[in-house]
Amino acid sequence: MNSALILLIIFSLCGVLFYFVGCISAGWHNNIILETTIPKGEDQNPKVKAVTKLYKKRLLQTHAGFILLYLFLFFWQNENEIIITYLILLMFQIMMTCLLQIWGIRKMHAVKQEESWFIGEKHEIIMDTKLVLEKNQDLVPFKWLLLIFVISLLTSILAYFPARRMADVIPLGALTLLIFIISFFTYLLVKKMPAKVLSEDKKVNQYCINVTRKTWSKFILALDVFLYLIILFNLALFWGIAHAVVLVNSGILVLTGFLLLYIFYIFLKMLHQRDTALASTKEVFFADDDYFWRYGIYMNPEDPRIMVPDRVGMNISVNIGRPLGKMIMSATVIMLFTIIILCIIPLAQSGNPEAFELDLGNNTLELNAPLTSSTTLDYSKIKKIVLLDSVPDMNMRINGAATDSISTGYFLNKKNEKVKLFVWNHSKKVIAIYTNKMTFYYSNQSDMKIKQKYQELKESVNKKVN
Amino acid sequence: MxxxxxxxxxxxxxxxxxxxxxxxxxAGELRLGESLPSVRQFAEDVGINMMTVSKGYNLLKEEGYIEIDRRNGAKVKKKIASDPVFKEQAQKKLRLLLAELAVHELTPFEIQQIGEEILSEFQTKKERGE
Known part of the structure; x- marks a missing residue:
């Protein structure tokens, strides 16, 4: 299948996902619809129903519009341009989703005011002493996370043996450690999440909290197992099990699909279990703190808490009313947009053939290409230079990029040797530089320029050798 | 509770x-010997300062309702006995409360009735809890 088509299917599915996630807040959960507290039974009120229907319609129109735009991208046929445009559109899609939610909240709040539904003015926090003590009884034990970490660490050590190089262990070991640190802090956050008292029924409260903690810890565990399997797949490269390339790649793809489905399944199940349990209780507690949730995120300068449970009590939110909360939120938003922009810049560069450089110095040459690190080679280390008509077939890419236009970064060739490519795929000539350790391939947009560079390089090397 | x-x-x-x-x-919502959240747990869950919780707990400890142990956290005492000092202090508080009720022209019968209602409410809750 065309790789551009696969990308567009993934982007469209993400759009569908955006729609369904957006619809969750328009549902009736613990007396709250669109971040607005509504008296029990009033979810069937025609005005409330009209607002939720309109909100869902606008959500559908917005995301369907974006999906259509993504489908139009198919006619471009250039992967880089498709990804860049998608990332830009994605930023707009995120912004539109947030704006739409604020619009929905305002509409629902207007209904509340029209109907004079003021549930209470007290800012009261209810706490169950027993629930606080037993809130983590169904949390998956930490030892499981520790076990996955130890197995991952031992697995990454296996990367040492094929080439007997510590340098091969470091990336996998560092990745393992990073994953462990992230999952450790997420686990801690879930563990410390306040035990929200949802109803007068203590058994229901305990049930809801157990279901929530269990789901969240399962989610962390599933993510860890997934990342461990990715490490395992990477290890296959070090051991040179390259004939399993397709199997490894499709394995990762299938695994990602399964993981996403599993995460959705456990979270939707949790929501359903909680809603069913709460529906059976006589009285559901809620604080009339809609004002603090008017932007869909908690903002209360009077509340000293930085992390607060969300309206439904199944998630955690940041209090942007506090200076630290503001800092956390801005850092997250800046990080998200920086990641997107950092992805766009090299991608935009990769579409530019001018970015493929071979600079000849007095003693060394420097190779540069998008989406990979630069390489400096000493002329004395070069064994042979050959001008080829094309890059030999590769078994697989280790890192860098492999699109229709460019092949950059480390690859395994048919003999399972590690080689490094700085190649513009549309060129008819390629310079192969052989050293004792590795072979490098270089090309740019002009065959003339490649031939010229080849001559200059040969002269420089010969001069140095003589 | x-x-x-x-x-x-x-x-x-x-x-x-x-x-x-x-x-x-x-009212029996907290049983004798029952564990309470630690000062830190309490403060983190409600979102208040640890000093505030600590102040409340220390007051309860001084008055003989709870015991605080560094290892086991806070617990309701297994036995809450009344000593002469407590009786004297309680009498003082009750005197002021009864004075307030009398000033507001509540009859002795009405005051007695309120007292009995509150005590029977505690009893009922306790029995239901058990």
Missing amino acids: LLKIDMSSSEPIYTQIRDQIILGIA
């Missing part, structure tokens, strides 16, 4: 904690 902390109330939070825990013990 369910503790309701009113953040907008003029009554200090530590006295709200103290009063509600005593009411909880009387």
